[in-house]
Amino acid sequence: MINWDKIETVMLDLDGTLLDLHFDNYFWQEYLPECWGQRHDMDIDSAKAALIPRFKSMEGTLAWYCLDYWSDELDLDVFGLKQDVEHLIKTRPYTVELLCKLNEMGKEIILVTNAQEKILDVKLEKTGIKKYFDFIISAHELGSPKEHSKFWELLSNTVQFSQEKTLFIDDNLTVLQTAQDYGIRYLLSIARPDSHLPERSPTDYFPIKDFREIFTD
Template identity: 45%
Template sequence: MLDWREIDTVLLDMDGTLLDLNFDNHFWQEFVPLRYAELHGLTLEAAKVALAPRFKAMEGKLEWYCLDYWSEELNLNIAGLKQELAGLIAVHPHVVEFLEAARGRGVYLLLVTNAHRDSLSLKMEKTCLHRFFDRIVSSHDVGLAKEQCGFWQRLQDQHVFEKQRTLLVDDSLAVLRSAAAFGIAHLVSISKPDSRRPIREITEFPAVEDFRALMPGLL
């Protein structure tokens, strides 16, 4: 589905793209509410009801991804709680083979994530994927979330790439829409970001279940 002769740069998301989103889904939807419930003497369901609108209000904003913000808001050590669940961090199938092939072809590889630096460091420590990338960029360094329209221009200003010869792989449709509006030519969505949830039906962008589908023509 990709003509690798037309691609020099690959921008890769982390959570849900390279890594199984089960970790983050479980962390924010179950583990944080559990600890919040313990802190405030609530049932788990009551904690989920209390937290849901607070989480929803921050979706797509940089604060949603900021561990410091949520630590202060919830009076919980979010980075510490992530360490407790670090055993759930897992790399999606065929990711390493893809990264090895891309490096072998001389593709410029950028990890571009909304993850806070503390979360990013934990996940790179657990997976060792950092060794494949020319650069690793957190949206917290850029000052905007990837969903926000100015993010991609700032990224290009800092890490020069040609939009027409760049591929972005991301599980977030909002991020892909933002990148499309900026003019990145090659866009691919991940249809199964969470290994424990069903494949999503995606028609807006080309979609793959795992990185095996992107390998033809790369080797």
């Protein structure tokens, strides 16, 4: 599938790529609405009806990924609530095997994520995968989300990499499009970011079901 002789750098997303997106989906779609609804004497369906449009209005912005922003907006300790369900943080199948294999091959591995630093630290600690990365870059550190071209410009000023020799894997199709527009040559998507949901329909970016696929001929 991949001609590894042409790849020097592998950039990897975190949530929905290396980690099961179920943690985040459950938190934002179920647990947070439940907690917010209890505070406002609302059932969960009413709370969802009130919150989901607010969430969607911020998608693709840095604020959408900012726990502090939502804590202020909702008058809740969002980070604390995330810690309540941190037992749901899990790697996707063969994530560790992927990272070990890339290390063995001598590839530079860069984690590029929209996750805010404090929840990023929790996820890396919980899964034990921090040690595999050469660089860990949060969009909050750069001040722009991966959905924006500015992120990629800022990233190139932070770490050195060749766009022509970089493989990028992400579950977010908008992010992949932006990376392609920037010039990242090799792009792959994820077929099933959330283990509790069915596989997604095929996309323009080859959706991998299992990380072992990328090491086959």
